[in-house]
Amino acid sequence: MDIVLIRHPAVSVQEGVCYGQSDVALADAPEASAAAIAVRLATLQVPAPRVLLSSPLTRCATVATALAANFGCAYSIDDSLKEMDFGTWELQRWDDIDRALLDAWAEDFEGARAHGGESVEQFVGRVRAWFDVFQQTRELTPAYVVTHAGVMRVIAATVLGLPVERCLRWSIDMAGCVWLRRDDTNLQWSIVRWNA
Known part of the structure; x- marks a missing residue:
């Protein structure tokens, strides 16, 4: 079983701004970003997807739509693949958020959850519930999932049996890919590529 997690490309938001579930635009055209991602995955010899899944946020869904058209595969949106909801901190500069709250x-x-959005525990629970269901559907793989860095880290922590906190500092570039593979004999997951 293969799942390829793809972080959305760069967004049109100033650096240092918290944008979690805010629906912000991409910095570049989604079609161009999707074409570059497809070329990079082909170079890495990642198997083509049977299905493409995506966060509904524009920065993911537009790229997923273009990728699905490129690969001629099924495509669906899932709210569980959204980034964490940072509530009142959304679209605020991290430096402007009350230090005591941080x-x-x-x-x-x-x-x-001083911000009123999701706690990390709620966010992790949402993503893990989605992943538990996903793992039971072998006919959906290889699957590409266009999502957010937080979701990618939760899934990586889950398959590796690590606390999410350990994965927070693992770099994932904009449009970066994480390729995970499960050995269906022993049900063990491994990372084939990180931030490719």
């Missing part, structure tokens, strides 16, 4: 979040990383 410190409180760091002290209770999984449970805090």
Whole structure:
């Protein structure tokens, strides 16, 4: 079983702004970004997808639509693949958010939700519930999933049996890809490519 997680390309948002579930535009045309991603995946000899899944946010869905047309495969949207909801922090500069609130979040990383959006625990639960269902549908692979860095890290932590906090610093570039493979005999997952 192969799943290729693809982070959306660069967005038209200033650096240092929290944009979680805000529906922001891409910096470049989605068709051009999708073509570049397809070429890179072909170079890496990633198997073509049987299905393409995507977050509904524009920065993912537009790229997924273009990729699905390129590969001639089925395509669907899933709300579970959205980035974490940062509530009142959305579209705020991280530097402008009250330091005491950020410190409180760091002290209770999984449970805090001073912003009123999702806690990390809620976000992780949502993504893991989606992934548990996905793993039971072998006919959907190889699958490409156009999503967000947070979702990609939660899935990586899940398959590797690691705490999500350990994966937070793992670099994932804009339009970066993470290729995961499960050995269907022993049901063990491995990372084939990280941030390719």
